[in-house]
Structures are given as C-alpha cells and as structure tokens.
Amino acid sequence: MSSSIHRQSSASPLLQVDAVNLEYRTPQRTVRATQDVSFDVYPSDRFILLGPSGCGKSSLLKAVGGFLPIAGGQILLEGTTITQPSPDRVMVFQEFDQLPPWKTVLENVMFGLVASRKAGRKQARETAKYYLNKVGLDGFADAYPHQLSGGMKQRVAIARALAMQPKILLMDEPFAALDALTRRKMQQELLSLWRDAPFTLLFVTHSIEEALMIGSRILLLSPHPGRVRAELNADQFSIDDVSSPIFRQSAQRIHSLLFDDPKHDGQPEKTPLLHAIG
Numbered sequence: 001m002s003s004s005i006h007r008q009s010s011a012s013p014l015l016q017v018d019a020v021n022l023e024y025r026t027p028q029r030t031v032r033a034t035q036d037v038s039f040d041v042y043p044s045d046r047f048i049l050l051g052p053s054g055c056g057k058s059s060l061l062k063a064v065g066g067f068l069p070i071a072g073g074q075i076l077l078e079g080t081t082i083t084q085p086s087p088d089r090v091m092v093f094q095e096f097d098q099l100p101p102w103k104t105v106l107e108n109v110m111f112g113l114v115a116s117r118k119a120g121r122k123q124a125r126e127t128a129k130y131y132l133n134k135v136g137l138d139g140f141a142d143a144y145p146h147q148l149s150g151g152m153k154q155r156v157a158i159a160r161a162l163a164m165q166p167k168i169l170l171m172d173e174p175f176a177a178l179d180a181l182t183r184r185k186m187q188q189e190l191l192s193l194w195r196d197a198p199f200t201l202l203f204v205t206h207s208i209e210e211a212l213m214i215g216s217r218i219l220l221l222s223p224h225p226g227r228v229r230a231e232l233n234a235d236q237f238s239i240d241d242v243s244s245p246i247f248r249q250s251a252q253r254i255h256s257l258l259f260d261d262p263k264h265d266g267q268p269e270k271t272p273l274l275h276a277i278g
C-alpha cells in the first residue's frame with residue numbers, strides 16, 4: 001500500500017478539520033464532546049479516529065457528515081465549509097438495520113444513486129450490480145435485508161456507499177457488531193476493495209488492533225471531551241501481521257499513548273504529536 005507520507009508532500013488535504021469543538025446542548029446542560037480537534041485527511045488515506053468510549057469519535061464523523069453543527073472551528077472539504085449532508089460524504093453505520101427493509105438488496109444499492117440524481121435507473125442498476133459483485137453478493141440482488149446475515153447486510157451497506165463514489169467514505173465502527181471471524185473477513189474485504197480502487201476513508205473504531213490493520217494514519221483522541229493525543233502513520237501493517245511482535249509492540253505503544261501518559265491528562269494538545277510507529 002502506498003504511503004500517505006509521500007502523498008502529503010504532493011497533495012492538498014481533501015478534508016481539513018480545524019480546531020473543532022462539538023457540543024450537545026440540552027435545557028439542563030451542555031456536553032462538550034470534542035475540544036480543539038484538528039486533523040487533515042488526504043486523498044486515498046485510510047484515516048482512523050481512535051479513542052475510548054465517549055471521546056467524540058462518532059460526533060466528529062457526524063460533523064464531517066454534516067449532521068451535527070460545530071460549536072467552534074471549521075471543517076472544510078476541498079476547501080469548502082461543510083454545512084449540511086451531501087452525497088459526497090456517505091456514512092456506513094454499525095447497526096444492521098440501516099437498510100430499508102422493504103427494498104431488495106439491489107434496490108437498496110440503487111436508491112441513493114437515483115435519489116441524488118447521480119444516475120438514471122438503468123445506470124444505477126448497472127452500478128449497483130457492479131458493486132454487489134465487488135462485495136460478493138451478486139447472487140442476492142433480489143433478496144430482502146431480513147434474509148441476510150449481519151455480515152451480508154454490512155456488505156450491502158458498503159456496496160451502497162461505494163456505489164455513490166463519495167469524495168470520502170465515513171464508517172462508524174462498521175464491524176463492531178459482527179462475530180470475530182466475520183469481522184476479520186470484512187476487514188480483509190474492505191482493504192481488498194481499497195486496493196482494487198483506492199478511496200478516501202474516515203473510519204471510527206475503539207479497537208487498537210482494528211485501527212492498525214485498517215488504517216494508513218491514526219488519530220488518537222483522549223477521553224471525554226476528545227482532544228488530539230497523537231497522530232500516527234500506520235501504513236506498514238497488513239492483516240497478516242496481526243500476530244507479529246512488532247504489531248503487538250505498536251498496539252501496546254498506542255495503548256500507552258491513549259491511557260498512560262499523565263502529562264496529557266486534562267490538557268488540550270496545542271500541537272498534535274506526530275509519531276511513526278513500528
């Protein structure tokens with residue numbers, strides 16, 4: 001896989017998240033979800049947001065998706081401020097019920113293309129078939145979501161997202177509800193899809209192992225409210241390395257960066273730490 005370090009020297013960032021504060025306001029109180037979070041995502045990055053539960057990973061993804069207004073800072077896609085959802089940012093969620101159950105698998109994948117007028121019905125059908133084939137589901141085009149396993153439903157959600165050819169694919173713990181074997185298979189399949197035709201991925205997980213396997217770059221966030229702890233290059237690992245000593249050492253190092261460094265506790269990072277791991 002190509003290194004994002006080289007891309008960074010030649011390409012402009014696709015996505016710029018600049019000193020972003022996110023808040024949830026209720027009549028009783030305001031919850032600060034992230035504080036001064038900054039990062040850049042370059043074309044074809046597999047960029048991971050990694051941190052403990054409640055550090056604001058999903059909130060950041062929602063803000064990039066245009067579903068959550070920001071309380072401070074700015075988010076730019078190709079230099080333009082994100083203010084609302086758009087088909088150029090498509091989200092895949094953890095939940096298996098993200099597919100309308102009354103539509104067949106094929107109709108589910110076609111739907112966004114037709115609704116957004118990216119394609120007419122005929123072309124949407126062809127594109128949908130192409131991506132269903134890519135995720136190994138061409139035999140299930142006429143099935144309904146309730147006839148599929150959890151892994152198959154996630155494959156449909158991925159096919160539906162890729163069919164839209166978004167500028168950036170947003171994935172919120174998409175494999176977290178799967179059993180361990182299916183999860184590993186889906187991770188492999190996602191990387192294989194990326195190798196076939198690289199896309200830009202912003203992927204949320206709280207699994208250090210998954211971050212190292214999937215990511216080319218990893219942003220570590222501190223516990224609630226999320227602040228940047230460090231940014232890592234992680235392009236050197238493949239799924240086959242998962243049992244290797246160097247992989248284990250890197251996972252341990254990330255664990256320490258996330259949880260063991262007392263000098264960062266409660267202190268917002270002024271400058272994200274840049275590390276190369278491995």
Ligand SMILES: Nc1ncnc2c1ncn2[C@@H]1O[C@H](COP(=O)(O)OP(=O)(O)OP(=O)(O)O)[C@@H](O)[C@H]1O
Nearest residue numbers: 024031033052053054055056057058059060206224
């Ligand atoms: N709708 C909401 N209303 C109020 N507070 C919220 C809401 N959604 C999230 N929060 C709060 O914002 C903070 C960040 O939540 P978020 O879901 O973004 O974290 P996360 O890192 O994705 O967590 P997890 O890994 O558990 O999904 C948490 O303190 C959470 O309680």
